[in-house]
Amino acid sequence: MTLAFSGWHGAAVLAVFGLVMLGVGLAVSRGGNIRDSMSEYYLAGRGLGLLMLFFTLYATQYSGNTIVGYAPTAYRMGFGWIRSVTFMVLVMGGYLLFAPRLYVLAKRYNFLTPSDWLQKRFNSRAVTLVGTLLMLYGLGNYLLEQFVAIGQGVAGLTAGIVPYQVGVLFFIVIMLVYEWLGGMRAVAITDVLCGVVLLLGIFGLLIGSIITFGGLGVATEYMFANAPKLVAVPSREASTTWLSTLILIMIGAAVYPQAIQRIYSAKSERTLKQSLSRMAWMPFITTGVVLLIGLIGVKALPGLDKMASEQLVGMMANAVAAQGPVFYGLMLLLFAAVIGAIVSTADSVILTMSSMFSKDIYARHIAPSASEKQQVLWGKVAGIIVVFLLLLIAWNPPGTLYELFILKFEVLIQVAPAFIIGLYWKKLSRGPVLVGMLAGAILAGWMTIAGIRTWHGWHVGLVGLALNTVICVVGSYLFPAAATEQQEVEEMISL
Amino acid sequence: MRKVKEPIKNPLIWVGLIVIILLTVPWYLPASATRPVILGFPLWAALSGFFTIVLSAFLTWVLSAQWDIEEPLSDSKASSRGGDTR
Numbered sequence: 001m002t003l004a005f006s007g008w009h010g011a012a013v014l015a016v017f018g019l020v021m022l023g024v025g026l027a028v029s030r031g032g033n034i035r036d037s038m039s040e041y042y043l044a045g046r047g048l049g050l051l052m053l054f055f056t057l058y059a060t061q062y063s064g065n066t067i068v069g070y071a072p073t074a075y076r077m078g079f080g081w082i083r084s085v086t087f088m089v090l091v092m093g094g095y096l097l098f099a100p101r102l103y104v105l106a107k108r109y110n111f112l113t114p115s116d117w118l119q120k121r122f123n124s125r126a127v128t129l130v131g132t133l134l135m136l137y138g139l140g141n142y143l144l145e146q147f148v149a150i151g152q153g154v155a156g157l158t159a160g161i162v163p164y165q166v167g168v169l170f171f172i173v174i175m176l177v178y179e180w181l182g183g184m185r186a187v188a189i190t191d192v193l194c195g196v197v198l199l200l201g202i203f204g205l206l207i208g209s210i211i212t213f214g215g216l217g218v219a220t221e222y223m224f225a226n227a228p229k230l231v232a233v234p235s236r237e238a239s240t241t242w243l244s245t246l247i248l249i250m251i252g253a254a255v256y257p258q259a260i261q262r263i264y265s266a267k268s269e270r271t272l273k274q275s276l277s278r279m280a281w282m283p284f285i286t287t288g289v290v291l292l293i294g295l296i297g298v299k300a301l302p303g304l305d306k307m308a309s310e311q312l313v314g315m316m317a318n319a320v321a322a323q324g325p326v327f328y329g330l331m332l333l334l335f336a337a338v339i340g341a342i343v344s345t346a347d348s349v350i351l352t353m354s355s356m357f358s359k360d361i362y363a364r365h366i367a368p369s370a371s372e373k374q375q376v377l378w379g380k381v382a383g384i385i386v387v388f389l390l391l392l393i394a395w396n397p398p399g400t401l402y403e404l405f406i407l408k409f410e411v412l413i414q415v416a417p418a419f420i421i422g423l424y425w426k427k428l429s430r431g432p433v434l435v436g437m438l439a440g441a442i443l444a445g446w447m448t449i450a451g452i453r454t455w456h457g458w459h460v461g462l463v464g465l466a467l468n469t470v471i472c473v474v475g476s477y478l479f480p481a482a483a484t485e486q487q488e489v490e491e492m493i494s495l
Numbered sequence: 496m497r498k499v500k501e502p503i504k505n506p507l508i509w510v511g512l513i514v515i516i517l518l519t520v521p522w523y524l525p526a527s528a529t530r531p532v533i534l535g536f537p538l539w540a541a542l543s544g545f546f547t548i549v550l551s552a553f554l555t556w557v558l559s560a561q562w563d564i565e566e567p568l569s570d571s572k573a574s575s576r577g578g579d580t581r
Contacts, residue, residue, distance in 0.1 A: 280558070
C-alpha cells in the first residue's frame, strides 16, 4: 500500500488525525467515576445513545482490512465478492439469534463480559474458563492482524518516511492513553470520528477511480473480453463455499466479544434496534463501494498476481492523486480513513480483552475480593501487557490479510452454541457444552494446521461448529441436568 | 397486557431469512446467466445484489416490527432483580 506521492504530507495528516483522536477521547474522559466502576469504564455506564452506539458498531465491525484487503479480493475473485455486502448485512441476522434476549438478561444480571453470561447460565468454572480462553485467543489473533495493518498503512502512506514500527507505536500509544482515561466512552467517541472519515475516504476513492479509470460498465465489458472467469456464474462447489462464508461470518462476527459488549452498552432496546437497523444498510456504502473499486481495478491495472494485487488500493490511489490537488487531498483522507478504521477496531478489541482479563480472569480466579477500582486497574495493566506481547509478534508480519481474517473465526465461533442455544433451551447442560466447545475448536484448529481450508466446500470453522452443536444437543439429551437445575435455568432465561 | 415479540420465536421469520439467503447465492442459475449486464453487473451478480437489498429490507423490518421485549420503563425491574454473576 505504498503511496509514493505523499511522504511528509502523509505523515502530517496522520499526526494531526492521531492527535485529534487523542483530544476527542480525552474530552469525554473527564469527571465522574469513569475509572472506578466496571460498567462505567467498560460499558459507558450502559448509556450509549443512538449516534454513539451506531458509529461504534460501525467503526468496530469495519476494519482497515475492509478497504485494503477486500478490494484486492474483488480484483482476484470478480463479481463473486458481492458476497462481502451480503455477509455484512447478515451479521444483523446473526444478532437476531441472541441479542433481543441477551440484552434483557444483561441488564437484569449486570453482565459486563460475554463470559458473565456463560458463568450465569452454566455455573461452571470450566465452561467459563474455556469459553474465555477461546475468545481471548481469537481476539488476540484479530488484534495482531490490526497491528500489522496499522504499521503497513503508516509506512505505505508516508512512503517509508515514518518507519513501520514508529507508525504502530504512535497509534498504539494514542489508543492506550485515551482508553486508560476514558474506557468505552473514549472508544465510542473516537469511533464516531473514524466512522465518518472512513465513509468520506472510500467515497473519495470511488469517485476518483471512476473519473480516472472509467466506471463499472467499462470494466465489466473488459472482463467479458479478457478475464471471463471474473464474470462467470460460480460453480456449484463455489456456491457452497459462498454460502458457507455467509453463515460463518453471520454467526462469527455477531458473537465477537466486542460486538456483544456493545449490546450490553446500549442505553435502551429502542436504541439498539435502531442502531442495528441502520447497520443493515451500511454494507452497501462500505463493502459495496470497495467491491466496485476492486472491480474497476481489474481494467485499470490488469494482470497483477496475488502478491502485487495486495497493493491495489495504494496503486489506484497513486493514480487518482495525480489528477490534481483536490484528488490528492481526498487520497490523503482515504489513508487517514484506513488508519482510522484499523484504530477504531483495535481499540475496541483491546478494551474488550482488558475487560475479560479484569472480570473473567483476575476477579473470578485470582482476586475475588478485589474492589471494582482494583479490577479496572488490573484489567488495564493486563491489556497493555498483551498489546506489547502482540507487538513483538507483529514485528514479523505473517502472510496476507484475508487468510488471517478467516482463521480467527474458527476458534471464536465455537462459543456460539453455549451462547445462543443456552439462551432458549433449558436442557442444554454444562458437560456437553464443555466437550462440544473443545471438540469443535480442536477439530477446526487441527484441520487448519493440516492445511485444510474447506471440506466439500464448507469452511472448517463451520465443520467444527457442526460437531460442537451435535455434541451439545445429543449430549444434553443423554446426560440431562437435574430437574431442579433445569427449573432454575428456566426462571433465569425467562423474559 | 403488552405482547412481547421476540424474533427467534417466530418460525416464519427464519423461513423467510433462509429463503432470502439462498437466493443471494447464485447456485440456482445456469452458466449462461451472465447477460444482460444490469448497471454494470452481470445478470447473476445483479440478482445477488437485488436479493441482498431484499435481505436488508427484511432484517430492518424484523428489527423494527418483530422485536419488542423491554418495557419502556424497565429500570425498577432491572434493579430489583440485579446482582453480580460471580
